[in-house]
Amino acid sequence: MIIDERGRPIVSDRNAVIIECNENLKTCVEAESHNRAEALNDLKFSAGDQWPTMIQTARELEHRPCLVINKTDSFVRQAVNNMREQRPRITVHAVAGGADKQKANVVAGLMRHIQVKSRADVAYDTAADFQVRMGWGYWRINTRYVREDSFDQEICLARVRNPFTVYFDPSSIEPDGSDAEWCIITDRMRKKKFQRKYPKAKWIDFKNTGAGDDLSDWANGDEIRVAEYFKIEKVPDTLWQLSTGKNVYKSQVKQEDLDAQGITVVQERDTVRRRVMWYKMTALEILDKRELPGRWIPVVPVYGAEYDIEGKVIRYGMVRGLQDPQRMYNYWRTSETEVVALAPKAPWLIEENQIEGHEEEWDNANNRSYSHLKYKAVSLEGTPIPPPIRQQPQGMPAAQVNAAMGASEDMKAVAGMFDPALGAEGQETSGVMVQRRQQQSDRSNFHFYDNLCRSIQHTGQIILDWIPHYYDTQRVIRIIGEDGVPDSVTINQKVTDELGVVQQVLNDVTVGEYDIVIDTGPGYQTKRQENAENMLGLLGTPIGEKVAMVADDIVVRQFDWPGADQIADRLAAANPIAGVESQIPDDVPDQAKALIAHLIAQNKQQAQALQQAELERKYRMSIEQMKQQGETQRTTMQDETKRHDIASRDTTARDIEEIKGQVALLLAHLDTRDKREALTAAKESAVN
Template identity: 30%
Template sequence: MSKHEDILTLAVTRYKAAIESDQTEREAYDDDIRFAINDEGCQWPAAIRASREGDNPPRPCLVFNKIPEKIDQVEGEFKQLKPSIKVRGVDSKADPKIAEILQGIINHIEYNSNARSAYNTAHTSTLYGGRGAWRIDIEEDDDDPFVRNIVINRIPNVLTVCWDPGAKKTDKSDAEYVFVSESISEKEFKAEYPGVEAMDWDSDDKLMEGWRTDKTIRRAEYWWKEKVEKTFYRVERVVDGVPIEMTVKEQGEGDLLIEEKKVKRPGVKWCNMIYNKVLEGPHDWPSKYIPIVIETGKEVNIAGQSKTRGMPRFAKDAQRMYDYFASASAESVALVPKVPYLVTPKMIGNHQSQWDQAATKNFMYLLYDADPLAPTLYPKREMPPQLSTAIAAELGRMEHDIMSAMNIYRESLGDESQAKSGTAINARQRQGNTGSYSYTDSFHVALTYSSKILIDLAPYVYDTERITRIRGEDDVERDVAINAREGAPILQGANQDFMVKSGNGYINDLSVGKYDVVATIGPSHATQRMETFDLIARLINSVPQFGLALGDILFKNMDVSGAEEAVKRLARMVPPEIMSDNPPEKPPDPKIMLEMKKIELKLQDQNRKDFETQMKAITELMKAEAAERGQQAQEMAAVMGLIKERLPPIGPQPGQGAQP
């Protein structure tokens, strides 16, 4: 078998397995979404409708569809939210500025692709039927065919998507294969693929079921995962004169090879096919993720089979009953003008034509002849049927059952209800919001997977030296250079706040570092501005003194002409100490200063007294010591006098000679 035959054999088998395992859920989705919009009057079973319309006169089959308004409420709340993506680094090579660039690239992709349309389509489909989808593609630039762009496209009909039944994750990111198919006419197929022989529609091959009819041909995009061998190099590279060890996919000039390693990594392949032929491909897809994003509604697992649903699933019976009782009520009221008269043949015999039209025309009077057999009687209309209180009660109960099944109550719809206090109304609104939050959470899961695909694709698509536009959360656009060499001319026209030199010597190399995403869903930037404006306006209204300090911020959040000029003028009026990051110190309280001065004077007076006492003590001590020293001198003189008296003279005395 050729390579293409191997691909086709496996693909056809996989497609059949995917469709068969999901057939019940696909039928339930189709039934739910058709019922919710009353497609072709399907809220009335066909047999009952035919029976009622076949009566003489026909009985009404009215539809008062209560389901769409509940879904519209949840859908409207979702559309007021703004999905946003935060990119963050997860290894030592990641840089916050590169993370900001990647985040800006994703925002710009969403803006250029009108991704919100894809998100809304998928979410609305999920609300109605329990599943939705969008896709991520790589397309050539309209102006430059050598430039590729990432785009987010919507999938209007989620039933064109089928996936590996072995996928366990909510977002189906673990699916080994995914099909996106469509049925096209044979004429359209021949015009698009001239010379390609399609299979015969009357073939006995059972695997061909669903691929060919007498008028259509199924064309499918087939995505599948394969283990791909990749080579990595551990090299020593000199960056700014410093040798650094790093792992790269390609060796550069001057790199010193340390180790080479071949490993198998999951890769994705794509082809476009019909049952018996590969029309395009197979091609390698430059990401480890299949770029089909699945959003699911409320999901449970029964005996290993995933069961998903949207909002209408358990409200259908209550809606059928509501239609029935509403039709019965209308039928009862409509029959009031046609209540028959009690007459005898003699009374109307001469005026038959007028009486035959009495139920359809408004006559000013009706003629009759008195019946000799009943001279006291005259034509008399029967009592009209009264509107049944049971029907009215059932209508109210069925409407409540519809709301309960869909978890949307009167308070959420803005209607009056039995809840009168603000607390009770808010509690009921929160109950409805909590019940529908699981759909918002499902979208959050899908958005996270979609963002991972974008982050993984970015280094492959934006792999050349170029200026690209990024978009911030405030919708401000900036031109940023990526994959640029040092000194490259494009750096002059790029935003200088984003200049990250990577280890390989390039500026803003998106392939360096590992990044992850965090998806959030919250108020839009415009909504946040409105809330900020409202809060500051109420604050200034309560405390007018705040107007001088907050006036410029108030106008900054106003979407009116001249707001920017007003901000500049008001900012010049704000005192410098408020605008400064280091405001001057507040002068001390005079009362505190006076008390401190008094304490200081008291301390000085006390110190003076202590000093005088010490000096006096020292003087007395010195006097005592002096007196003591004088007494000691006198005593010493007296002692010396006694010594002199008692000691013999030293040396020869006068008149005495020395002895021989």
């Protein structure tokens, strides 16, 4: 502390922040002392510490059991796991200021990437578990460098493992904590690490700490407690509306930069700017500080049940109401165990000399399994006697059994969970009745889920507020679609003309106003499976044939087995409407996109019909021409055949006449030869 010449302390800005942090910490501890004590008891109870200390000590001294059948934790996990199955999802809608649907999709995909890469589901689940168990939990939004060799930063979410280390502004009344003015988060640091990082720093005991945060002193053993202090400062400023339509604060821009770009101020007004300041400090001095972007403190609470009773805020979760029936259940089940364990072994009624010579066997009859037991069938006087008789011990008291069952039913009623929701068979006789009973259990604890949705929505608003500050340069980022499929896009891509003047900025995430909407219900994979079942049922209806004609690729794409997407792609390639929809820009509304695709596909079908008709006309003309050509060819062939026949007959007649002449000539020659031979023979005969 700095002292002036008169011995009075001088309060500098740094000292004022330290004093303010200590005072706020003290205020929070006083305001939350009751809630913190009860919440710590709830956590211990759900972890198995369920017997009152005095009763447990007395029973242990008497060597009596203190059994814990922890059904409370089962009810809590049932509620938390239902929330995990239907984890809320952030969606982004374009509002104004240069925002459009395409940019909104890019921003939404970037948010999904931020949540996936930073494992935001762990932060959500941890906070939801504390919310259900004790009444509240937290997560925080932070930044980190993309890689060790990069200057680009990315937004990330981190879980708060111990919510008792968070001291949130008790004057905040919004269910998502969006109106908080300050927040303190404490953390431990090794002395050696602290001294290496802050060699000139000192520390001092912190006097005001809350239950659940082990801060007996600021320096505890080998560890030192440091704190992060977030606060909202309201700074007077002037709001400018530029000729580009963008609103900026006068303190955040330079007049010469506006003049160089030819931008003028259209109007201005005095206002108050919210500035988020972050300090890292000990109880004595500030170690580090910086201004954070955005308008809200990047620590988000998620509350369970909350009541304001006479100005005192009471927060609790599910465990608070389950403690008494759980204790009753533990007591009665322990009593049942005691009755069975302490009951005497079943004795035997025998005659005095009936087991003489076999005493060892009968002494161990209650501890060992013998195939037979020997006894004497006569008394000392020699008279016949009946065999030994076993006396059965006293049975379990029905009152204890009924009391344990009643305590178990009380726990179900308090938790609002019944047999179908717990996986047990109830009195329901149909699937619809079972589903309704499960929905009834979900409605009993829906306030936990609804509060989680509000907090995640506020988280989306904080991330949306941070994106223009940390994603303000041109770079390639990964985005994730609603179906979980990743893609890469270039944001803030500048399009220039020949002179190098920027004409357009593609995927500019630094401008525009967007609205955050939470999508609840089953996740994408579950919805996809349900859609597949519903679509299969639809195909069996009278309109199923029409659906198959226009949306067969969409139906097949819902199935979750290998090859479904490939089949859907092939069907889409053959579907004219699917081919047209892929070519329409994304910024066109879905209803208009469907109408345009239908009209274009209809025009294509009409063009194809006209083309087919033209082909058929040409084909008919070709057939007619072929018929005429064939007829001409047949006529020509017939004429040629006739001419050939006439020529053939003439040739044949000539040939026949020639043959006849040759035959006649030959016959004449033969006749002449015969006459010559006859004459010669006559002469010879005459000579002789």
